[in-house]
Amino acid sequence: EAQVTQNPRYLITVTGKKLTVTCSQNMNHEYMSWYRQDPGLGLRQIYYSMNVEVTDKGDVPEGYKVSRKEKRNFPLILESPSPNQTSLYFCASSLGPWTASSYNSPLHFGNGTRLTVT
Amino acid sequence: GDSVTQMEGPVTLSEEAFLTINCTYTATGYPSLFWYVQYPGEGLQLLLKATKADDKGSNKGFEATYRKETTSFHLEKGSVQVSDSAVYFCALSGLEYNQGGKLIFGQGTELSVKP
Numbered sequence: 001e002a003q004v005t006q007n008p009r010y011l012i013t014v015t016g017k018k019l020t021v022t023c024s025q026n027m028n029h030e031y032m033s034w035y036r037q038d039p040g041l042g043l044r045q046i047y048y049s050m051n052v053e054v055t056d057k058g059d060v061p062e063g064y065k066v067s068r069k070e071k072r073n074f075p076l077i078l079e080s081p082s083p084n085q086t087s088l089y090f091c092a093s094s095l096g097p098w099t100a101s102s103y104n105s106p107l108h109f110g111n112g113t114r115l116t117v118t
Numbered sequence: 119g120d121s122v123t124q125m126e127g128p129v130t131l132s133e134e135a136f137l138t139i140n141c142t143y144t145a146t147g148y149p150s151l152f153w154y155v156q157y158p159g160e161g162l163q164l165l166l167k168a169t170k171a172d173d174k175g176s177n178k179g180f181e182a183t184y185r186k187e188t189t190s191f192h193l194e195k196g197s198v199q200v201s202d203s204a205v206y207f208c209a210l211s212g213l214e215y216n217q218g219g220k221l222i223f224g225q226g227t228e229l230s231v232k233p
Contacts, residue, residue: 004161033220042122042207042223043162058220090161106152107221109161 002027006091006110013081014118021076021113023091031094032074033058033107034066036087043090049074050096081117089113120145124208124224131198131231139193139227141182141208149210151175151184151191152221156205165193165206198231205229 004025013019025032033048035058045058049068063085065077074093078085091110125140143151150169154162166175171186180195191208208224 035223037226040225042225043221044223045220048220092161106164106167107162109163111159111161 002108004091004093004108004110006089006113008113009111010114012116012118015082016080019078019081019115021078021089021091021115023074023076023110024072025074025091025093025108026072027093027095027108028071029093029095029108030071031096032068033092034064034074034076035090035092036060037090037112038087046076046089078115081115083117085115086117087115089115120149120210120222122208122210122222122224124206124227127205127226127228129227129229131229133200133231133233134197135231137193137195137198137202137229139206139208139229141191141193141224143189143191143208143210145189145210148186151182152209152211153180153182153191153193154207154209154223156207156226158204162207198229200231200233203229203231 007022030051034046035043037043044060046064047058047066049055052071055066090112092107094107121144123142152167153165155165156162166177168175168184174183182191182193205226205228207226209221211221
């Protein structure tokens with residue numbers, strides 16, 4: 001089954017304790033992206049990756065890091081989490097960044113990771 | 119910059135009622151427009167899309183028409199079901215490659231359908 005898998009689904013941590021949220025897709029997609037979802041703000045892009053070893057900042061990259069060493073994996077790293085990073089995080093993937101133009105290649109989303117930083 | 123504005127929720131309807139969720143956008147150029155749906159505990163799924171003015175996207179009984187003159191992409195369904203209860207997101211994306219495939223989302227509208 002084609003899917004984007006995020007882990008963990010829920011995470012509670014304390015300020016300053018480094019954490020990683022994993023994301024893996026089994027569709028051989030080149031493009032992957034991280035979003036955070038906050039009430040009243042919708043989803044905002046954190047980072048994206050066009051392909052292996054190619055990553056770039058989205059709209060809200062501060063406090064986050066990513067890596068793309070393999071095509072299928074795109075982990076999100078919080079080196080020193082703070083309470084304002086409490087949010088619902090989504091990983092997404094598609095065949096390419098031209099997803100908007102391709103009805104056959106929409107963004108596929110994972111089920112989300114709810115992070116609480118105290 | 120580009121933005122999307124949706125009507126605020128929650129929207130509560132009875133089964134078989136008519137649904138409209140308003141969405142307007144601000145964008146340079148000619149973006150593609152989308153509706154995504156998020157069921158409880160799940161990620162977002164593409165519901166429908168339209169890529170140019172006057173296009174109508176449709177899926178699962180939902181429809182939305184790309185109106186360039188009013189910069190709108192309102193979501194409609196003639197008869198909602200309890201299973202339609204979810205959060206609906208309007209989104210746009212530019213066609214330029216260097217935009218990184220980014221989707222710009224509205225804030226989401228929660229729909230609750232009562233039997």
